[in-house]
Amino acid sequence: MASGKKKKYSKRLIIGWREWVTLPEFGGLQMKAKIDSGARTSSLHAFHIREMLIDGAPWVSFDIHPFQNNRHHAHACLAQVIDRRKVRSSNGKQEMRYVIESTLSLGGDSWPVEITLANRDEMGFRLLLGRTALRKRFLIHCGRSYLVSVPPASH
Numbered sequence: 343m344a345s346g347k348k349k350k351y352s353k354r355l356i357i358g359w360r361e362w363v364t365l366p367e368f369g370g371l372q373m374k375a376k377i378d379s380g381a382r383t384s385s386l387h388a389f390h391i392r393e394m395l396i397d398g399a400p401w402v403s404f405d406i407h408p409f410q411n412n413r414h415h416a417h418a419c420l421a422q423v424i425d426r427r428k429v430r431s432s433n434g435k436q437e438m439r440y441v442i443e444s445t446l447s448l449g450g451d452s453w454p455v456e457i458t459l460a461n462r463d464e465m466g467f468r469l470l471l472g473r474t475a476l477r478k479r480f481l482i483h484c485g486r487s488y489l490v491s492v493p494p495a496s497h
Contacts, residue, residue, distance in 0.1 A: 355449045355490060357480045362491035363469065364447040368419045372494040373408045375448075376467035377482050383429055384455055385470045387462035391440065393423070402440050404459060408468060429458055432465075446475065449490035453479070 363375045388404040395401070400423040405416045421442035428436050439458040446455040455475040462468060476482070483489060 354479065354481045355451075356483050357449060358487040358489040359482060359484050360467070360487045361448055362488065362493055363471070366445050366447060366452070367421070368406075368417065368444070371406075371408055371417055373469045374410060374467060374493075375469040375471045377476065377480075378470050379473045379476065379482055381432075381470055381472035382474055383427075384457045384472045384475045385429075385439075385460050385462060386457045387465070387468040388419075388459035389461055391459055393440075396422075399423075402442065402459065406468065410466060410468060424456065427458065429460070431460070446471075449480070451479065 357377060359377050361375055361377060362372055365371045365373065386406065388406055391402055391404040393400060393402050401420060402423055403418065403420050405418055407413050407415065408417050409415060421444065423440050424443050425441040426438055427441055429439050430436050437460070439460055441456055441458050443454050443456055445452050455471075457469075457475075462470070
């Protein structure tokens with residue numbers, strides 16, 4: 343490896359294959375996220391998705407279950423729609439999904455991330471962070487978890 347590349351990569355924070363992240367625009371909600379470099383797009387578990395117009399722009403209101411294995415605690419969210427895209431899910435099926443943008447905080451850094459809304463009720467993680475959200479920010483240690491985050495006090 344060229345010395346320039348080694349230096350460039352050595353400045354990146356190493357994160358685990360799962361981490362706790364914060365979504366400040368949704369009331370500072372903390373969620374466990376699966377870090378998935380095999381997925382291009384990030385995906386958030388959402389249900390009761392309702393499209394609406396606010397000042398002529400498309401928005402969605404939706405609910406999320408922020409914690410794994412807990413369908414009792416629901417959190418209401420509102421976000422502007424930035425796109426609708428066909429996304430191929432892990433089971434190979436394509437579906438149209440709303441795309442929103444939200445700030446995401448992890449490892450002391452915050453940045454805007456595009457997130458698709460999907461029913462991930464059957465999936466283990468309520469939030470999947472794809473490689474587009476992670477690009478040029480982190481290196482992933484696939485054998486470790488929670489290298490830069492701790493669970494919220496109430497969880």
